[in-house]
Amino acid sequence: MGHNLVIDQGNSAAKVAIFRGPALVRSWRYEELTPRILTDIAADYDITAAIYCSVSRHGEDIVVTLRGIAPRVYELTSMLPLPIKIGYTTPTTLGRDRIAAIAGAWACYPGRSVLVVDAGTAVTYDVLDTDGTFIGGNIAPGLWMRAQALHDMTSRLPLVDVESEHNVALWGTDTEGAIMSGVVRGVAGEIAYYRSQLPDDTIVMLTGGDAVRLAPLIDGNVEIDSLLVCKGLNSILTYNESR
Structure with missing residues (x-):
């Protein structure tokens, strides 16, 4: 079983978490989330899917980075x-x-x-x-x-x-x-x-x-x-x- 990469981009900080099935493996909090941070995290895990949620900005650079990391990427919208x-x-x-x-x-x-x-x-x-x-x-x-x-x-x-x-x-x-x-x-x-x-x-x-x-x-x-x-x-x- 691979790992899920989860990103919660809030108004003042971002939380990043790795899950294996429903189990939390590890989490981080960043004042500013960058593509480099994500690629460094992904290097240590077998990421099979990712999901991104933002309330502060669209974060196109983050979504593009995720698509290079995970085979399947979801963005939380009202249509998902x-x-x-x-x-x-x-x-x-x-x-x-x-x-x-x-x-x-x-x-x-x-x-x-x-x-x-x-x-x-x-x-x-x-x-x-x-x-x-x-x-x-x-x-x-x-x-x-x-x-x-x-x-x-x-x-x-x-x-x-x-x-x-x-x-x-x-x-x-x-x-x-x-x-x-x-x-x-x-x-x-x-x-x-x-x-x-x-x-x-x-x-x-x-x-x-x-x-x-x-x-x-x-x-x-x-x-x-x-x-x-x-x-x-x-x-x-x-x-x-x-x-």
């Missing part, structure tokens, strides 16, 4: 067949990373209700039902975006680094603390509310750069998976390879 069903009324506008994360949740927990929270520049809340249908989701500003908006859209509120303090109080006792608690605990409260609207046995999966920061503030069990999008991309690749 999926192992899940999409209940979105405008599937062509659905973020590719959201599709991949939901596919990853289904690969990890088939037959279960899952709330997927991707806490990055924006926070997305996406729901997968027990028959593998993405029934919809919401998009909200992420931690940094909320703090930046409070500073930019008021005359006196300071810009607070909401990632600098790990012990976030329930109530702020000064202005910076109030912003910190309002921003971070506000998102945690949103997660708790959405979970309360779903079946009791719903699994909550957190991914994205702020997942580790938010998880301790959420009551109940949550699962952090920084490679959920990569796992979803691998499941989509595998699904298309089997067709």
Whole structure:
């Protein structure tokens, strides 16, 4: 069995992963992904298929490089067949990373209700039902975006680094603390509310750069998976390879 090469190009960084079947072999994170990086990685593995997903740019140079590495290359678009069903009324506008994360949740927990929270520049809340249908989701500003908006859209509120303090109080006792608690605990409260609207046995999966920061503030069990999008991309690749 050969290896699958998976690329998740986000807004601020790229994740590259090697899978053998459903099993993760190794992963990397790069601030800037270049064709040379991919060719160096591929030299160490027998790559039989690859998949590319980007939310920030098309990356034609990356796709061209992949075609020189793998016999079969897939690019995640709204036209690519999926192992899940999409209940979105405008599937062509659905973020590719959201599709991949939901596919990853289904690969990890088939037959279960899952709330997927991707806490990055924006926070997305996406729901997968027990028959593998993405029934919809919401998009909200992420931690940094909320703090930046409070500073930019008021005359006196300071810009607070909401990632600098790990012990976030329930109530702020000064202005910076109030912003910190309002921003971070506000998102945690949103997660708790959405979970309360779903079946009791719903699994909550957190991914994205702020997942580790938010998880301790959420009551109940949550699962952090920084490679959920990569796992979803691998499941989509595998699904298309089997067709």
